[in-house]
Amino acid sequence: MNNKEVEQQHIEAQRRLNEMLSENGMIEDDFKFVAVGYLSIDEEFEKGEVSTSFLTKLKVFWREGMTLATAGHHTCEFCNIATGSSEKELIDRENKIKYIFPEMIFHYITEHKFKPSNEFIEFVMRS
Numbered sequence: 001m002n003n004k005e006v007e008q009q010h011i012e013a014q015r016r017l018n019e020m021l022s023e024n025g026m027i028e029d030d031f032k033f034v035a036v037g038y039l040s041i042d043e044e045f046e047k048g049e050v051s052t053s054f055l056t057k058l059k060v061f062w063r064e065g066m067t068l069a070t071a072g073h074h075t076c077e078f079c080n081i082a083t084g085s086s087e088k089e090l091i092d093r094e095n096k097i098k099y100i101f102p103e104m105i106f107h108y109i110t111e112h113k114f115k116p117s118n119e120f121i122e123f124v125m126r127s
């Protein structure tokens with residue numbers, strides 16, 4: 001799955017949840033979903049250096065964040081190495097964004113020079 005497909009999946013899940021909530025007279029949860037680091041061999045991605053402090057912080061969040069999926073494994077389309085297929089969600093309440101990122105993001109950053117968006121990096125660094 002690429003970023004767009006992951007976002008679409010979460011938008012759909014939120015829509016169903018909100019339907020249930022509003023039927024029960026509860027307040028809807030309205031977050032924008034931003035998937036980070038679901039790379040595909042068919043798509044260009046941003047490359048560049050990221051700071052060690054960003055990577056260290058992201059690893060802490062990886063351990064502490066909410067796990068969305070843990071089943072199976074995911075194979076890197078660039079070098080065929082496999083890692084777990086877990087995903088994490090990080091919530092930026094201030095800007096109403098839910099970031100979703102896969103376990104493979106660490107491999108992409110260190111092995112394929114993937115550089116996440118500045119928006120995501122800044123969020124991680126100020127969190």
Ligand SMILES: [Zn+2]
Nearest residue numbers: 076078079080
């Ligand atoms: Zn790889």
